[in-house]
Amino acid sequence: MTPDIAPIPHLDLPHPEPGDLKLTQVLFAFSDPERLAIVRQLASGPLDMAQCHLSDASTPKSTKSHLMKVLREAGIIRNEASGRGRRLTLRRQDLDARFPGLLACVLADTPDGAP
């Protein structure tokens, strides 16, 4: 017999509404070097997850997925299905609208201790 409940595809993950972003949550998400590096990569434009590299290439997928989850739940990135993979997009407008200047000055800082 046909199952009475849908398989619940686990694609299209939840994203917070633009107005619901919380400053402390966003700051926390930015406060990790690995996540900040991801944000910097996305600053140049959307990227397929597979093209988005971590500092350590041998990091398990589940860990990478978790980093993305923190960024997504904070409202910093959008994560949507795209073909067999996922497309990551920086939510620049939503961030700028809610916290003007924040993204700019976070991106402005030099990744390491450069001159």
Added chain:
Amino acid sequence: MTPDIAPIPHLDLPHPEPGDLKLTQVLFAFSDPERLAIVRQLASGPLDMAQCHLSDASTPKSTKSHLMKVLREAGIIRNEASGRGRRLTLRRQDLDARFPGLLACVLADTPDGAP
């Protein structure tokens, strides 16, 4: 007999140099609502620690001290002995010099979800 080692006064705590502030560490320190509230109070000017209130007035001193420690070690506030207490100062210039605009947009956000 006189002790041969000095008592090592535990006043004048260590503060990072202006140039040594780390973005991720600063963001992390800002990412807690209680610490952010402290920063907002200090935005109006230096305050004696005793006049700097937490959301819950019954919080133990040691907890309050720890919150200040995180802010101090990130380079966000200065904590110096003053009389029998401690004077807290927002390191506005050092922050602005190292991360232009960051403090401004963090302070600009409304504490709660205000209109």
Added chain:
DNA sequence: AGAAAAGTTCGAAAAATCTCGAACTGTCGG
């Protein structure tokens, strides 16, 4: 001097995060 006020530090317990493997769901190529 003695006691109270104001904080810091230390250590331990509690809570939140992170990491990673295993299992699972979809998509694409043969």
Added chain:
DNA sequence: CCGACAGTTCGAGATTTTTCGAACTTTTCT
């Protein structure tokens, strides 16, 4: 259809933060 890809989710263990009391130091008041 079947197997390789690409990622998410779950749970357990490891690591990091937070919380709080107790002990201690310095300053001020009487």
